[in-house]
Amino acid sequence: VSSYFADVVWTGLSTRYVRWGLEGFIDRDLLREIWAPLSPAYFIGLLESNPRPHLLMTATHDLTFIPELSEKVFALYRQLSLPVDRVDLPCGHYTTGRFPFKYLVGWHACRYLHRHLAKSSPTKEVSWGSSFSSENPARKSRAQPDKFSHFENG
Secondary structure (H helix, E strand, C coil), X not given: CCCCHHHHHHHCCCCHHHHHHHCCCCCXXXXXXXXXXXXXXXXXXXXXXXCCCEEEEEECCCCCCCHHHHHHHHHHHHHCCCCEEEEEECCCCHHHHCCCHHHHHHHHHHHHHHHHHHHHCCCCCCCHHHHXXXXXXXXXXXXXXXXXXXXXXX
């Protein structure tokens, strides 16, 4: 994670070619402003109304999204008292997609989804067969063709 994507371009090893192409035409502050819609720092404050922790993963040896940039995001979360599930992976940017780290990323993502989506799911079990049946009152009120009739009889 990074607070501003312009900072990633300005400081990242693998993004240095983008920086070289921009230098002399645009500075870091203007690039931050132009790329504001892509940058989490501008939107983190909007998350205050969401009580669910947010999953943020970072790689401790990342030379693209350098750790100092990730720390700025975590500092914003602390400043706003936002809940966060932080994962620090002991690898670099591109090695997050390689064995064994890609499995750690997947495990942390699945664990996060299981813990936090299970809390917000309805307690009532849904029967898929009954939701498509003609006895369902919600279906009777619709004035559209019966698109799901092939589910009713097997």
